[in-house]
Amino acid sequence: MKNYIIHHDWKIVEEGFVPEHNRISESIFSIGNGKMGQRANFEEKYSGDTLNGTYVAGIYYPDKTRVGWWKNGYPEYFAKIINSTNWIGIGVTVNGEELDLAKAKVLSFKRELDMQHGLLTRCFVAELQNGNQVEVCSHRFVSIAATEIGAIRYTVKALNFDGEIKVTPYLDGDVVNEDSNYDEKFWVEVARAVGGPEGYLTVETLKTGFHVSTGMWFQLLKNGNKVETDITNGEREKYVEASQSVSVEKGDEIVVEKFSSTVSSLDYEKESLAEKAKEAVDLAVEAGFDALFESHKNRWLQKWATSDIKIEGDIAAQQGIRFNIFQLNQTYSGEDERLNIGPKGFTGEKYGGVTYWDTEAYCLPFYLSTAPQKVSRNLLVYRRKHLEKAIENAEKLGFKNGAALYPMVTINGEECHNEWEITFEEVHRNGAIAYAIYDYINYTGDKEYLAPMGFEVLLGISRFWSQRVNWSADKEKYVMLGVTGPNEYENNVNNNFHTSYLAVWTLKYTLEAIDYLKKEFPFLFEELVKKWKFNELNETARWKDIIDKMYFARDEKRGIYLQQDGFLDKDLTPVAELPAEDLPINQNWSWDRILRAPYIKQADTLQSLYLFQENFTTEELKRHFDFYEPLTVHESSLSPCVHSILAAKIGYQDKAYEMYLRTSRLDLDDYNNDTEDGLHITSMGGTWMSFVMAFGGMRVVNNKLTFNPFLPESWKSYGFRIDFGGAHLEVKMKHGEFFIINHSAVVVAATVWGTEHVIAGNSTLEIKK
Known part of the structure; x- marks a missing residue:
C-alpha cells in the first residue's frame, strides 16, 4: 500500500x-x-x-x-x-x-x-x-x-x-x-x-x-x-x-x-x-x-x-468516496445504448476496456439511484441487443434451442475471453445479467421492461441453466459440474453454491415473468411463444423440477452452505495466520498452491447471501460470514464492498468500516499494487454500494425503500442522495438522528429500523434513536 x-x-x-x-x-x-x-x-x-x-x-x-x-x-x-x-x-x-x-x-x-x-x-x-x-x-x-x-x-x-x-x-x-x-x-x-x-x-x-x-x-x-x-x-x-x-x-x-x-x-x-x-x-x-x-x-x-456523498469527520473516507463517484460519472453517461463500462474505464489497457459481469453486479445500483432512469435502462438494453450473439456463444459450446450464454468479456456480444477456466466455466455471469433485470424493475417499478426485452433475455438464460445442469442418480438431485465461481482461486469445481443458487433463482424469476406477461400482455406472450419456439408446458415443467431438486453442498455441523463440493477437505488455516511475506498470494504463490489452498479471492458464497439476504436469517448470514471472511484474501477489487455490506447487516460495524475504507481507497493508496495498469472502475460502483447499503443500510424490498443505518464512531455525520420513485431524496445521519429530506413533490414511503413512514412532498422525516 x-x-x-x-x-x-x-x-x-x-x-x-x-x-x-x-x-x-x-x-x-x-x-x-x-x-x-x-x-x-x-x-x-x-x-x-x-x-x-x-x-x-x-x-x-x-x-x-x-x-x-x-x-x-x-x-x-x-x-x-x-x-x-x-x-x-x-x-x-x-x-x-x-x-x-x-x-x-x-x-x-x-x-x-x-x-x-x-x-x-x-x-x-x-x-x-x-x-x-x-x-x-x-x-x-x-x-x-x-x-x-x-x-x-x-x-x-x-x-x-x-x-x-x-x-x-x-x-x-x-x-x-x-x-x-x-x-x-x-x-x-x-x-x-x-x-x-x-x-x-x-x-x-x-x-x-x-x-x-x-x-x-x-x-x-x-x-x-x-x-x-x-x-x-x-x-x-x-x-x-x-x-x-x-x-x-x-x-x-x-x-x-x-x-x-x-x-x-x-x-x-x-x-x-x-x-x-x-x-x-x-x-x-x-x-x-x-x-x-x-x-x-x-x-x-x-x-x-444528485450523486454526492458527504462525510463529516473523516477526510480520507470523504476523498475516497468522491474519487469513486467522480470516476463513475466520467466513465459512463448512459447516453448511448451501444456503450458499456470497462473494468478500467478510460484509465488503462488491462482488461481491454470491454464489458464484464461487473457492470450488472456492481455498477447498475449506482446509476439506478443517481442518474435518470434511461441510463440504467440502457445498460439492460445493451445486453438485450446482444441476445442473438449470446445464443451463438452457447451454440459454440454445444447448447441448443435458444439457450443463451452471455460472454464473460465482450465489446459486441461475442465472447472474447481466452482463459478456459473463465471462458467456459465462469457461467455465473448469466445469473448476474438476469438479476440486473430484477434489480432494475424492483428499483424503478418499470415492470413493462419484461414485455418483451427482459423476458427474452430471461428465457435464453433459463434455457441455458436448464441444459447446464444434469441429474445425479447418486444424489438424486440436479448438479452443476465443472464451473468456476466468483472466487477464481478455485477452478473447475462441482456445485459452486453461488452459481447454482443464481440458476435456481433465475428459473423462479422467469416463471414469475411468464405469469406477468400472460396476465398483462397475453397477445404479446403468444407472439413470443411463436418467435422463440417456447414449449411452455415441457420447458417450465423441467425448470420447476430443477428448482425443487437442485443440490447444494452443506455442512450441517456448522450450519453453512459450502462454496463447492470438497471445500472442507482443504487446510482451513485463516489468512491472519499466513506469514506477511506470503501476501498477496497471487504475487507470491504458484497457481498450483493457490488452487489447493482454501483462500478466497473475493466474495463467492457470500455474493449470493448479499444479493438475497432477505432469504436468510441474520444468524445464518453471521455463520457464513464468520466462516468465509477469515479465509478471504480480498485480492479482487470487487471483494471488500460485499463484505462491508454484509458486515453491517450482521452488526460488525468495525469490519464494515474497515472494508469500506479499503474499497474506497483501493486505487488512491494502491492496495493491490496494480493501480499503474488503470483504475478499478467497476469496483467503484461497489464502493458506492458499500456506503449506501452498509452505513445507510438501504435496500429496496418489493419496490419499497428500507433503511437500517448506522454511523461509524469516528464520523460526525454523513449524507447521500438518491432518486427513487420519481422523488429526489437526501439521506442524513448524525449521532442518534436520522433524516430523509424529500426534495420533490412526490410522496414516498420508507421503512426505517423496522418502522414504516410516509414522507410527504417537500418535507423532512426526522427520526431519533
Missing part, C-alpha cells in the same frame, strides 16, 4: 515528482466524459516510464488470441478499446533544449485533480541541462458538456533567462498498445492536413474499420497578448504538428491554448468525419477556454447535486 496522495475533501493532490509513482498517478489523475478519456500523461515530452493512453468509447480492435494450445469453443480474438490519437501533445524547447522531466532537474512539482469541477492541473519548476529554469502550469479538461472537445491551457514562465521558447502542438496517431499480443500497431492513416495553427488527422483501425478524426487548433500568448510570429508546420504518416517560437526575457510568461476534437464513425459517416472534426474545433475556438470550462464545470456541479 502506498500513501503519497494528500488527503483533501474535493481534490486529489500529489506533491513532488517521484518517477516510480508516475504510472500510478497517470491512472489516478485520468479524465474522461463517457465518450473518450485520457490518462494523465504529460503534454510535453517525457522519456521516462509512462503508459500513454487516449481512448475513444466503442472503438476497438480484435487482437488475435494468443494461447499455448487451442480448445474447441475458444474465441479467436480478445477485443480491446485501443490507444488512439494523442491530442494533448505540446512539445516545448527552451533555447534549443527540449523540455523533458526525465532529464531535467525537477525543483518542485504538484499535480491536482479538482473532482468538483473536472479539472486536471499540473504545475512544476524545472531546470534544464542548459541551466534555464521554467515554471510550467497546465490546466486540462475533457468536456462533459461538449463531449467531442478537449482543452488545454499550458503556461510557461521564464524564471532566470532571456532567449527563445518554441512550442509545438501536435496530433500523433502513430500509437501502440503495450498489451498487443503480437506487438502490432492497430491504426492506418486515412487522411491528414495541417496549416497554420490547425491540423487534422483521420485514422482507421485494422480489421474493424472504425474511423476516428482528431482536430486541433492553438494560439500562443505572451504576457496576455497574442503572438503573431510565423507558424511552421510539419507532417509525416499519422502525425501533424505546428510550431511557433517567441522571444522572452526573464519573467515573461507564454500561454498555449490548445483545443482538440475527437469524432468517430460510430456517430458520423466516414466521409464527413474530417469536416465534423473541424466543425467541433471551430465551435470550441469560438467559445474560448473560459466559456468551455464554465459549461463543463456547471455540468459537473449538476452531477454532484
